[in-house]
Amino acid sequence: xxxxxxxxxxxxxxxxxxxxxxxxxxxxxxxxxxxxxxxxxxxxxxxxxxxxxxxxxxxxxxxxxxxxxxxxxxxxxxxxxxxxxxxxxxxxxxxxxxxxxxxxxxxxxxxxxxxxxxxxxxxxxxxxxxxxxxxx
Amino acid sequence: xxxxxxxxxxxxxxxxxxxxxxxxxxxxxxxxxxxxxxxxxxxxxxxxxxxxxxxxxxxxxxxxxxxxxxxxxxxxxxxxxxxxxxxxxxxxxxxxxxxxxxxxxxxxxxxxxxxxxxxxxxxxxxxxxxxxxxxxxxxxxxxxxxxxxxxxxxxxxxxxxxxxxxxxxxxxxxxxxxxxxxxxxxxxxxxxxxxxxxxxxxxxxxxxxxxxxxxxxxxxxxxxxxxxxxxxxxxxxxxxxxxxxxxxxxxxxxxxxxxxxxxxxxxxxxxxxxxxxxxxxxxxxxxxxxxxxxxxxxxxxxxxxxxxxxxxxxxxxxxxxxxxxxxxxxxxxxxxxxxxxxxxxxxxxxxxxxxxxxxxxxxxxxxxxxxxxxxxxxxxxxxxxxxxxxxxxxxxxxxxxxxxxxxxxxxxxxxxxxxxxxxxxxxxxxxxxxxxxxxxxxxxxxxxxxxxxxxxxxxxx
Amino acid sequence: xxxxxxxxxxxxxxxxxxxxxxxxxxxxxxxxxxxxxxxxxxxxxxxxxxxxxxxxxxxxxxxxxxxxxxxxxxxxxxxxxxxxxxxxxxxxxxxxxxxxxxxxxxxxxxxxxxxxxxxxxxxxxxxxxxxxxxxxxxxxxxxxxxxxxxxxxxxxxxxxxxxxxxxxxxxxxxxxxxxxxxxxxxxxxxxxxxxxxxxxxxxxxxxxxxxxxxxxxxxxxxxxxxxxxxxxxxxxxxxxxxxxxxxxxxxxxxxxxxxxxxxxxxxxxxxxxxxxxxxxxxxxxxxxxxxx
Numbered sequence: 001x002x003x004x005x006x007x008x009x010x011x012x013x014x015x016x017x018x019x020x021x022x023x024x025x026x027x028x029x030x031x032x033x034x035x036x037x038x039x040x041x042x043x044x045x046x047x048x049x050x051x052x053x054x055x056x057x058x059x060x061x062x063x064x065x066x067x068x069x070x071x072x073x074x075x076x077x078x079x080x081x082x083x084x085x086x087x088x089x090x091x092x093x094x095x096x097x098x099x100x101x102x103x104x105x106x107x108x109x110x111x112x113x114x115x116x117x118x119x120x121x122x123x124x125x126x127x128x129x130x131x132x133x134x135x136x
Numbered sequence: 137x138x139x140x141x142x143x144x145x146x147x148x149x150x151x152x153x154x155x156x157x158x159x160x161x162x163x164x165x166x167x168x169x170x171x172x173x174x175x176x177x178x179x180x181x182x183x184x185x186x187x188x189x190x191x192x193x194x195x196x197x198x199x200x201x202x203x204x205x206x207x208x209x210x211x212x213x214x215x216x217x218x219x220x221x222x223x224x225x226x227x228x229x230x231x232x233x234x235x236x237x238x239x240x241x242x243x244x245x246x247x248x249x250x251x252x253x254x255x256x257x258x259x260x261x262x263x264x265x266x267x268x269x270x271x272x273x274x275x276x277x278x279x280x281x282x283x284x285x286x287x288x289x290x291x292x293x294x295x296x297x298x299x300x301x302x303x304x305x306x307x308x309x310x311x312x313x314x315x316x317x318x319x320x321x322x323x324x325x326x327x328x329x330x331x332x333x334x335x336x337x338x339x340x341x342x343x344x345x346x347x348x349x350x351x352x353x354x355x356x357x358x359x360x361x362x363x364x365x366x367x368x369x370x371x372x373x374x375x376x377x378x379x380x381x382x383x384x385x386x387x388x389x390x391x392x393x394x395x396x397x398x399x400x401x402x403x404x405x406x407x408x409x410x411x412x413x414x415x416x417x418x419x420x421x422x423x424x425x426x427x428x429x430x431x432x433x434x435x436x437x438x439x440x441x442x443x444x445x446x447x448x449x450x451x452x453x454x455x456x457x458x459x460x461x462x463x464x465x466x467x468x469x470x471x472x473x474x475x476x477x478x479x480x481x482x483x484x485x486x487x488x489x490x491x492x493x494x495x496x497x498x499x500x501x502x503x504x505x506x507x508x509x510x511x512x513x514x515x516x517x518x519x520x521x522x523x524x525x526x527x528x529x530x531x532x533x534x535x536x537x538x539x540x541x542x543x544x545x546x547x548x549x550x551x552x553x554x555x556x557x558x559x560x561x562x563x564x565x566x567x568x569x570x571x572x573x574x575x576x577x578x579x580x581x582x583x584x585x586x587x588x589x590x591x592x593x594x595x596x597x
Numbered sequence: 598x599x600x601x602x603x604x605x606x607x608x609x610x611x612x613x614x615x616x617x618x619x620x621x622x623x624x625x626x627x628x629x630x631x632x633x634x635x636x637x638x639x640x641x642x643x644x645x646x647x648x649x650x651x652x653x654x655x656x657x658x659x660x661x662x663x664x665x666x667x668x669x670x671x672x673x674x675x676x677x678x679x680x681x682x683x684x685x686x687x688x689x690x691x692x693x694x695x696x697x698x699x700x701x702x703x704x705x706x707x708x709x710x711x712x713x714x715x716x717x718x719x720x721x722x723x724x725x726x727x728x729x730x731x732x733x734x735x736x737x738x739x740x741x742x743x744x745x746x747x748x749x750x751x752x753x754x755x756x757x758x759x760x761x762x763x764x765x766x767x768x769x770x771x772x773x774x775x776x777x778x779x780x781x782x783x784x785x786x787x788x789x790x791x792x793x794x795x796x797x798x799x800x801x802x803x804x805x806x807x808x809x810x811x812x813x814x815x816x817x818x819x820x821x822x823x824x825x826x827x828x829x830x831x832x833x834x835x836x837x838x839x840x841x842x843x844x845x846x847x848x849x850x851x852x853x854x855x856x857x858x859x860x861x862x863x864x865x866x867x868x869x870x871x872x873x874x875x876x877x878x879x880x881x882x883x884x885x886x887x888x889x
Contacts, residue, residue: 024647033408033450034493039364039479041789043500045801051495073798076645077789078754082763083364083479085413095645109797121834122796123611125677125827129641130796132652363764482784484815489784 010060015100019057022096029086030054036080036090046070050080050090057093071097072108072134098133108134150174152580153238153345155226155523158186159566160558161351162208163573164580168349169217171581176343177212178240179222181269183287184209186353188566190270192381192389195431195565196462202286202384209288221341223293229348229526233553233583236348240341245293247280252331254282254290258323266298268386272376274394275386280323285384294323294332301334347553347580350527350537351573352520354559357410357513362417364480365409369394370488371481371508374428381435391439393507396486400506403436404490405429405447406478410513412450418513418534423563425511426453430463432509433471445471446503448478448492456565474501481508514563529554536562547576555579598725601668602630603659605678606638612675612826612853614870619674619718619855621868625734626726633662633671642793643681650698656685657699661709670714672721674855676825680751683715683758717752719768719824719854720760728775736863738777742885744857745781745818745849746770747809749828750789763787769822769854776861785812790831803842806835810849820850820881822857829853833875850878860887 020027030051037049048056048068056065065071071094080090102108111131119127150173154165157179165177177184188194189209191201212218221240228239264279277283279299280292296302300320307317324332356375360367370393372380383389393400407425410417426449433445452473454460467473476493483489490503516535524531529549530538537556540548547555557576558569608616623630636659644652659682663671673679689696690711700708722731746769753763761768766787770780788809791802810832813821823829829851836848856869866888871879882888 022646022648031412031450032495033412034476034495035479037495037500038477038491038493040500041805042791042794042801044804045798049493049495049498049500051493052498073794073801075789075792075794076642077750077792079479079750079789082754082756085408085415085417085477087415089645092645092647099646099649118796123826123830124606124638125641125675126793126795126830128606128638129677129793129827132640132642132644133793134797366765480784484784 004059004061006059013060013062015062016057016060018100019093019096022099023089023092025089025093027054027057027088027093030058030084030088031086033085035083035085039079039083041077041079042073042075046073050074050094053097054088054090054093057097065097066101074098076133102134102136105136107136111135149235149344149346150584151176151343151345152347152349152584153178153226153236153343154349154351156186156351156353156517156558156560157181157184157212157220157222158351158353158558158569159188159205159208160353160560160569160573160576161186161349162205162212163570164349164351164557164577165212165218166208166215167574167577168580169215171577172217173581173584174217174219175215176219176221176238176240176345178224178226179220180225181283182223182245182281182293183283183289184212184220184222185284185286185288187375189284189286190272190375190382191378192383192385192435193431195427196456196458198431198435206286206288209286213288220289222289224341226523226526227340229528231344233551234346236345236553238343238345238348240343242339242341243293244336244338246296246333246336247292247294248331248333248336249289249291251329252291252327253329254292255328257326257328258332259292261322261326263320263322264295264298264300266295271379271386272373274372274376274379305334347555347583348527349573349576349580350524350529350549350554350556350560351558351576352517352523352560354514354516354563355518357417357515359510359512361512362409362413362510364478365406365508365510366482368481368483368488368508370400370506371510373510373512374425374432377432377509381432381439389439391436398506399440400443401440402444402503402505403433403446403507403509404478404481404488404503404505405433405445405509405511406481406490407447407449407511408477409510411511413513418515420534420563421453422511422514423453424514424565426451427456427459427462427565429509429511430454430466430471434466434469437469437471446474446490446505447471448474448476448490450475450477456567476501514559516560520560527551527554529556536560547572547579553583598627599629599631600721601663601666601671602632603636603639603663603671603673603678603682604632605673605675607826608675611873612829614873615674615826615829615853615855618853618859618869621864622855622858622862625862625864626730628721628726630672631666631668633659633666635662639678639681641677641681643684650695650702653685653688653695653699654703656682657689657709658703658706660686660689660711660713660715661703661706663713664707664709669712670716672716672718674718674824676717676749676751677827679715679717680758684755686711686713686715687757717760717824719752719772722772723768728771731772731858732775735776735861737861739773739857739861740777742778743781743817743819744773744778745783745813745816745821746773746786746854747813747821747823747828747832748787749823749825750787750792751825753787769824772854773822773857776857778857778861781813781816781818783812783816783818785809790828792827792831795827795831795834802831803835803838806832807839807843807846810836810839811846813849814847818849819885820852822852822854824854833878836875836877848877850881851875852878
């Protein structure tokens with residue numbers, strides 16, 4: 001595990017500022033209790049725990065956030081929001097982090113590459129919501 | 137801002153009122169009484185002792201609190217300068233420092249304590265049942281009862297809500313519909329000295345005091361206030377677990393599940409339930425839970441040597457003398473500390489499923505355990521609000537008494553002559569409560585001693 | 598009673614069984630659901646970005662049209678639509694700045710300030726019709742059938758949109774009881790099914806379905822009722838794969854709550870469109886003699 005260098009510049013980078021702005025959350029309000037991770041239904045498939053995503057943001061480590069699977073596996077179920085003792089809306093933070101990739105026109109899923117069988121099988125509610133969440 | 141006393145008349149009441157008979161109140165009362173002044177100690181439950189007398193062993197020395205407290209409690213009851221009023225509440229306060237007029241409601245016990253010898257025949261035969269407050273609901277008591285064997289006074293009261301004869305009297309007076317309750321009166325029949333007095337009324341005791349010490353203590357946040365932790369007989373709070381651990385307790389110190397009486401082999405302790413939780417509970421830290429959970433885990437391991445204790449924590453706050461060493465001992469003796477909170481606890485047949493996380497190892501963890509102990513937040517004692525407004529003292533947003541200066545006057549309130557000690561001022565452990573009890577007593581004694589001198593010039597600050 | 602009704606996309610296509618059974622049941626209960634004219638897709642998900650207004654427009658347009666329709670309350674069947682419309686409505690009601698921006702953008706419509714209230718059918722059944730009236734319509738009680746109520750997320754989170762206690766909801770269980778069934782409590786009733794992740798991460802959604810269905814089975818359930826077409830799809834489609842992967846996996850029939858209402862009311866079986874439920878569900882219905 002490589003050493004990370006922390007600096008004021010990294011802690012307050014554009015990425016971090018934008019995450020706070022788009023989510024409307026104060027990432028420093030999180031005291032890393034982990035209750036969000038404990039209750040997250042998609043946690044089993046994630047590489048980085050939800051609370052660690054906030055920790056990476058607190059440390060300014062935006063590359064590790066952007067390359068994680070975690071933010072794309074979030075189902076926006078809001079269980080973390082409901083349980084967080086500090087009132088941090090982690091789902092909004094996850095959304096903000098996804099949007100910082102999606103808004104530069106980088107889709108996470110490619111509707112055009114989906115097979116006709118898949119498109120036929122999935123109900124509208126699944127397709128539309130996934131396009132909204134995971135494409136630009 | 138603290139105001140200096142102005143012109144106290146020399147003939148002020150040489151008496152102090154202490155409200156609350158827990159360890160802080162007991163200490164304050166003894167210190168003032170030992171200095172030669174009169175003290176009235178008012179306690180709303182049938183006995184003094186507060187919460188400390190409920191614990192199994194106290195950290196970090198693992199002393200037995202019943203053993204160390206009872207000499208103090210007996211001293212209070214026998215001290216020539218202390219008038220002990222239990223089962224009583226302060227109803228009205230007027231006046232000012234040096235001359236407070238107090239009205240105290242002495243609730244009717246329906247037992248004449250001047251005749252009663254505390255022999256116990258009545259409570260052994262009483263058929264009435266209620267949840268035992270002393271045992272935190274883990275077991276029941278009778279309607280005529282002393283709360284615990286070392287109660288001071290060791291003479292009973294009749295709990296009219298659960299007394300069958302009282303129900304009978306109400307039924308007959310109101311000619312209510314339905315089945316007539318039995319005309320019980322067993323206690324009256326069995327008492328060898330005729331101490332039962334059904335006609336005994338509530339009385340008002342008036343006192344004039346020169347100073348007041350508020351030592352009203354705390355209650356725990358209700359178990360169901362934090363989402364995710366279900367209501368279940370095997371999900372209990374710290375005080376209930378103390379009663380299970382206590383050798384003099386309802387299970388004679390055998391740690392048993394409340395659901396089926398089996399010995400739990402895996403127990404999960406969860407810190408910060410309600411504390412440090414501005415969203416669902418209170419923002420502050422309750423200060424003592426890290427230590428008492430460590431202690432309870434150790435005592436559990438002692439009682440069930442092949443059992444496993446887990447403690448879910450966010451931080452470990454062990455700032456007192458000997459505390460950090462105590463915690464490390466517990467960890468080295470095998471209590472597994474998991475850094476993270478628990479999202480949910482739910483029942484799965486005869487087990488409880490705990491869904492939590494260990495942030496140190498980045499793992500979501502699941503434990504199928506037998507019992508869960510929640511460290512619920514410490515709150516100001518129930519029903520304090522009315523008393524505090526009667527006294528005119530200020531409280532903070534959490535309901536604890538506000539000191540007149542956070543650093544330099546921690547036991548003085550906004551009202552001259554009224555002092556505070558113990559958890560009524562904020563969560564703290566026993567040594568700090570005792571220290572504040574003595575500190576408040578010191579303030580009272582200073583006030584009283586000043587009154588023996590010439591009246592002072594008024595001083596503006 | 599007449600109510601404005603917002604169907605949403607999936608109700609009209611894959612979840613026709615939800616709509617048809619609901620309409621028949623409501624007709625029995627004397628409720629006239631007037632479909633919102635020219636409704637559009639609500640957008641499915643509520644945007645969680647503070648600076649995103651454009652994704653609320655679809656929902657708000659619908660709410661404006663409910664007003665135009667002359668109604669003060671709109672009812673949905675789909676729990677997801679309920680959640681999205683409800684939260685968009687809250688913005689229009691509570692956030693002056695965003696309200697102004699959205700109204701200015703949609704200036705061809707009358708300004709909207711959150712005057713409409715958004716309800717889910719379960720709220721109407723509980724609060725406006727009442728369980729007693731529903732019980733009274735039961736012709737073929739469910740004979741103690743053990744039914745687990747799966748709520749999912751959107752009816753209960755966030756707190757501002759919750760139709761019941763988010764940790765311990767009881768509304769579906771009360772309904773099951775009123776219909777003569779035995780409500781089964783199980784700890785995964787409010788745990789997320791994986792939602793839209795089924796598109797790109799079907800295997801993970803299948804694992805979620807495994808936990809949810811297993812938990813219901815372990816607690817004695819014979820069937821699961823749902824109120825969201827996405828939950829229904831996720832829990833239904835997982836079962837074939839799960840039976841292949843886990844040899845001890847016992848699937849469960851998945852039904853909409855309106856379908857068991859229709860069955861217990863003794864209505865014409867055809868209105869339930871059971872062919873849209875899984876084949877296993879249809880076989881189970883035959884076995885239990887719920888359909889002839």
